[in-house]
Amino acid sequence: MTERILENLADERGNREGDGCLLDIVLKQVSKRYTGRHLDAVKELDLEIRQGSFVALLGPSGCGKSTLLNLLGGIDRPTEGVIEVGGLSLQSMGDDQLTEFRLKKLGFIFQFFNLLPTFTLEENVRLPLEIAGHDRAFVDSEVTELLDKIGLGERRGYLPAQLSGGEMQRTAVARAIVHKPAIVLADEPTGNLDSENGEKVLALLSEIHAESGITIIMATHSNEAAACAERSIRMRDGRIVSDERNA
Amino acid sequence: MNKIISVSILALFLLVMIDLPGAEAARTFKKALPGYKFSFPRDHGSHDQFKTEWWYFTGHLKADSGEDYGFELTFFRTASDERPSDKASAFRLDNIYLAHFAVTDKARGKFSFFEKLNRKGLGLADAREDFPLVFNQSWSMKFADPETIILSANGGDYKLDLVLDSLKKPVVHGKDGVSQKASCKGCASHYYSLSRLSARGVLSVADKPVFVRGNAWMDHEFGSNQLTDNQVGWDWFSIQLDDNREIMLYVMRRADGGIDEHSSGTVVYADGRHRHLARNEFIIKSDRIWQSKRSGGKYPMGWNISIPSEALSMKLSPVMDDQELATGKSTGVTYWEGAASVSAIKKGEKQSGKAYIEMTGYAERFRKKI
Amino acid sequence: MREFDHFLGALSLFRKFVLRDCLHNYVRTVITICGITLGVSVFLAIGLANKTALSSFHDTVDRVAGKANLEIRPLTGRSFDQSILTGLTWLEMAGAVYTPIITDDVVMSVGDDKSEPIQLLAVDYFADDAFKGYEVADSDSSGESPTSLNGVFKHLGVLVGHALASEHKLSEGDKIELAVDDRRFEVQVSGVLTDKGTGAAYGGRLLICDLSLGQEILDLPGQVSQVEIISPPQKIELLQEKLKSELPVSVTVEPASTRTSQIEKMTRSFEYNLYALSFIALLVGMFLIYNTMAITVIRRRPELGTLRILGLSSRNILSLILAEAILFGAVGSLLGLFCGVLIADWALQAVAMTYQRLYFSLPLDSVRLEPVILLVAFLTGVGLTTVAAVPAALEAAAVSPAEATRKMSIELNIDRWTLPFAMVAFVFFGLSAYSSTLPALANFPFFGYFSALTCVFGVAFLMPALLKRMLPVLGRILYPLMGLESRLAVSSLGRTLGRSSVAVATLSIGIAMLISLAIMIGSFRETVIDWARQTLVADLWMRPASSDGGSKNARFSAHMESRLAAVTGVEAVEPWTESDFEYAGMKATLGGARFDLVEKYSNLNYLSGRSNREVASSIRGKSCIVSESFSIKHGVQAGDTIEVPFKTGLMPLYIQDVYYDYVNDTGFVVVNRDFYRKNMKDDGINSFAIFVKKGYEPVSVRKRIFSELSGQSRFVVRTTGELRERILEIFDQTFAVTYALHAISIVVAILSVMNALFALTEESRREFGILKYIGLPAKGIKKMVLTEAGVLGLYGCVFGIMLGFVLSLLLIYVINKQSFGWTIRFTVPFDFIAQTFVIIMFTSIASGLIPARLASATQAPEVVRSE
DSSP states (O other), rough: HHHHHHHHSSOOOSSSOSSSTTEEEEEEEEEEOTTSSOOSEEEEEEEOOTTTEEEEOOTTEEEEEHHHHHHHTTSSOOEEEEEEEETTEEGGOOOHHHHHHHHHHEEEOTTTTOOOSSSSSHHHHHHHHHHHHHHHHHHHHHHHHHHHHOGGGGGTOOOOOGSOHHHHHHHHHHHTTTTOOOOEESSSSTTSOOHHHHHHHHHHHHHHHHHHEEEEEEEEHHHHHTTSEEEEEEEETTTTEEEEEEO | HHHHHHHHHHHHHHHHHHOOOOOOOOOOOOOOOOTTTTTTTTGGSTTTTSSSEEEEEEEEEEESSSSSEEEEEEEEEESSSSSOSSSSTTOSSSEEEEEEEEEEETTEEEEEEEEEESSTTTEEEOOOOOEEEEEEEEEEEEEEEEEEEEEEEETTTEEEEEEEEOOOOOOSSTTTTBBBSSSSSSSSSEEEEEEEEEEEEEEEEETTTEEEEEEEEEEEEEEEOOOOEEEEEEEEEEEEEEOOOEEEEEEEEESSSSSSSSSSEEEEEESSSSEEEOOGGEEEEEEEEEEEEOOOOEEEEEEEEEEETTTTTEEESSOOOOOOOEEETTOEEEEEEEEEEESSSSOOOOOEEEEEEEEEESSSSSOOOO | OOHHHHHHHHHHIIIIIIIIHHHHHHHHHHHHHHHHHHHHHHHHHHHHHHHHHHHHHHHHHHHHOOOOOOEEEEEEESSSEEEHTTGGGGGGTTOEEEEEEEEEEEEESSSOOEEEEEEEEEEEETOOOGGGOOOOOOOSOOOTTTTTTHHSSSSTTEEEEEHHHHHHTTTTOOOOEEEEEEEEEEEEEEEBOOSSSSGGGGGGOEEEEEEEHHHHHOOOEESEEEEEEOOOOOGGHHHHHHHHSSTTTTTEOOOTHHHHHEEEEEHHHHHHHHHHHHHHHHHHHHHHHHHHHHHHHHHHHHHHHHHHHHHHOOOOHHHHHEEEEEEEHHHHHHHHHHHHHHHHHHHHHHHHHHHHHHHHOOOOOOOOHHHHHHHHHHHHHHHHHHHHHHHHHHHHHHHOGGGGGOOOOOOOOOOHHOOOHHHHHHHHHHHHHHHHOOOOOOTTTTTHHHHHHHHHHHHHHHHHHHHHHHHHHHHHHHHHHHHHHHHHHHHHHHHHHHHHHHHHHHHHHHHHHHHHHHHHHHHHHHHHHHHHHOOOOOOOEEEEHHHEEEEEEEEOOTHHHHHTSSSSEEEEEEEEEEEEEEEETTTEEEEEEOHHHHHOOOOOBBBTOOOOOHHHHTOOEEEEEEEEEHHHHOOTTTTEEEEEEEEEEEEEOOOOOOEEOOOOSSOOOEEHHHHHHHHTTOOBBBBBEEEEEETTHHHHHHHHHHHHHHHTTEEEEEEHHHHHHHHHHHHHHTHHHHHHHEEEEEEEHHHHHHHHHHHHHHHTTTHHHHHHHHOOOOOHHHHHHHHHHHHHHHHHHHHHHHHHHHHHHHHIIIIHHHHHHOOOOOOHHHHHHHHHHHHHHHHHHHHHHHHHHHHHHOEEEEEEEET
């Protein structure tokens, strides 16, 4: 698995990101204020996350964890400060480069699943690979393997409207990792699931983390969910109040 | 009996009196009957009471530069059977006028023919009854005085203007002023020739004019009905001998292949007297057959003609084989009209002159389309 | 391999993202495609109809002219003296050949009171082969020459055109009865033509005969219609010069193609007006597309955001949305082509009558399918659809990845745009006002149409601001009347201003088209009725039978005037003669009237406002009156002198006044009858206006006229009432197409309302869920949606009617005036407007029924749970 990650890290166009193949994340004095608001969603954050960590961002709603996630994913730009991923500053990237970055290096999991309603389960999972332009045979084998592993193989031809919440989120997880990204960002992945399904998803995430060296950064308001991670970073009013290793 | 007669008379009476609606009475034309008295120059003009008429010129010309040419220029007039409407339009079709012009160009080995078809209206064509003048657009024949004719014609590369002087008086063919073509009354025409005309004038070939001289022959014929059902066509010969005699012969050919007994001819002597030649006075034999690629017709070529009563035996050789005119546009008739030279049949005898021969009805059965 | 995979990948993405969504929302897809189909089919049908009319004319001119490269034609009247031909014999020397032709339209009886107009072409059967454009079908195989001289000599023989012969089963020997002027003429068929060359001119509905017969049938002794000349190509200009210098002024020498370009010029106004009308259908369709695409983008913002997060670039998204638009455009246009071809024949018939009445008499049966026009229509449909989708596509491309995580779909912040849009709107209004004052370009009201277009866009851009202001007002009014639901409805519309303003705009435009056309046609009709009432004061109107049959030049002979005047009960008989002439390269009509009688009995209206008596008494000799169309088309007015070609030469005529007239748009110049007779050398009379003595009934006088005169003449006499009816019949026929067009634009507008409502319902599902949760009963939700539909309809009507008024002013005072030159008095058909209002309101609310039901069926719990 690690070898595959290492292979994938080399951009097909021959660009290399940073030195080596590890994308460590570094935030320096990052602040974010949305237009029209008078408070910072995130204030002067300093943070370092090494490649391969499983980090939980813990806090009540409005504490800035979602904002931080967006910043890490290059979806939003910080008002102040610098975000570096693998030594490269996200701010220095243009829109096309950010898109490329998200395509190859990131995986997202949303609270409301964000599956495309007109795509089947399988087609949703295939998307990242297809957008990246891999040939059909390759995509077929990767996706089939992954779906079987996660146990969604039988439901592959169903549309999201026909899936249960748990199935949908597990599909979202599959979609987030099918292209072997370096980093997975999950925003309240269990927020919309009942406890049983929520546990299943967390177990899946843990398993994935254990097998590959993917960095997983999960925003959640549930302590139980956070417990699955290695490290819990508590946030409040846009600041980090605590940063602990979990047992 | 009385009843039947009175009914018949009544029926006849009614038939005569009632004008059948929509039907127009056809025109009646004067028939060519014996006893016609010719008078010249009046008879050189048109005779509109007869249905068909033509003025017909053939001749042999030699240019100052030595080339030999043969020409034919014919003006036709034909009248409509139907009575024209009361409203006399300038475009009326009581008479229509046709013309043929052909040139046999020996030097270039070419035979060309041209035709015209016009109605009288608007100055396009006319044949005057009161004056010897016939024209069809730019082609014309007019008498400058009772013995002099001016001809004009053009077509393709050729343009011809001639002055013809008549060396002999007009010769009326046939018997009693009528040239009978078949047994029925009126199956005949009034026919005369100016058998020897001396010709001089200008011939332009591709815009290069040259003086030409030679001899010409004029036929003028008018009538209202000619061929019968069992006649397929005719052969006509006009011969001008170097000893100042002329011969005209025509042979009416029958459907069964034989010659009609009304075929005849005329001999004109040096002093201008002439004598009618009956069918049994001449023998014509032809050498060979030429088939036209154009029409498929098989024409006899080369003739031996002997007229014992005149101690004549001559060989006629056409200047070229293809002197066929396919005049689909005007008369709709395909015929052969060509220049020929006259020589002795037997070696050592002296006989020379020029001739023109016309053959109709070989390409198709001769039927007047108009 | 990568590129191919890339392409296949893009295709598969398109299929999954776009196609499936289209199929899922099939109602909206169908509505949108219908809108495009309607627009394209109308555009195509009109295009084909117009092209067919003009190319039929072109074709006939070509076939009759054949190889001729020069033509001698009369500049005035329908024929010229044949003596001209004797002066042409020199052409032979120049290597040219020539032949005269006599031609006119006649009426053929086809049994049992039915008749049809056909063309009679009299040619010289002996003409040079080069002119022989026709071919006779061989009836027997005797090998007779094609000219069939026998037929020529069957003095009354005619050759029948192929189409005519097969339709009426005519063959050699059959008899045909013709109605010419007020006479009958019987001719016999001497042959049938193939459809080669001249045989197919006039759509094969012609008779060919020899010149003398032609002159006789048409009663044109000593006259010919035209002379065709074939000149050696290098000598054309030379011969043309020489001929021009030798021929009289009343004829002209020109290549045959000038006639075609003349007709094109003449018909241009009519043709382009038709195109403009058809463009309306397309325009409304465009708004529909914009609406649909905008709604789609809004609805799928989260999906688009997700795609952006997954790694799709903006460019890809742009292409996806544009591809969707192109798909709609292509499918809709293809269907439009199909439907357009189906209705094209009907469109042709609708416009044929007008072409034939005003410009040229030519049979127009079925449409010719020109591939170029089909292609143009298709590309226009696809192109316009794409253009209309561009704003939505750009918006889609601008969707940021962040939107994927938005928990509620956020409406495009229309507030931001309201003010700039309003400013743009005022710029448009300014442009519109300015261009409405500009004159016509090349006799075509370009600026008039531009003004209308900018006005429409102005309203569209102003709509958000208008609604923003007016919705709350309406809410306050409705609340006491209809309760909570109405307030909710109004505020819901207000929140989704982006969508509601487009829906209202589209509806308004459709209604505006309807109203403006209704006002224009209504006004026009009223004006014509008024004019007919004032001007047509005679009691009876008489014209030759073949006129009714469709023959344009049918005449009575001069002696009819006195015979008619002698009938008991007839007080006065006013004869009218007319013939066409060329003025400044365009066709116009010269008329001869007895102004001494006009002065006493008639009642023309003049621009100057002077009394008829005063003006009519001054028209003698070289003075004239001209119709309004003529005055506007050629920029002349009372007091000017114009040079008009007569048979005797060019005459300077002093214009005494300009009078109102609605018979044609090419214009009249009217002189006194004596002057006309003398200088046109024409005694014929086209029609009579008959004044009945006091104490006599028009109907009984008509009976008397028939009994006394019908023995030798075949004619039709109408009472003024009947004549007025006929005029209106023709009027309605002429506008048949317009009626159809605006029915279509209304359909498209209604479609867009339905579209908006469907979108509305879907978008607001959450609100409905919440409302239900709060406690609003299903009935209440239904009421809310229906109210929204009603409000959309109401505003659509209000703004539509207002815009309609403005547009009708443009139509009447600018576009029509510049195109045709007619003064139309503005009258408002209030009843029609009221009717329209009711129908639209009803239809809008009705179109909300299904969405209302869907909305009220929203399950409260499921929506809330996803919160």
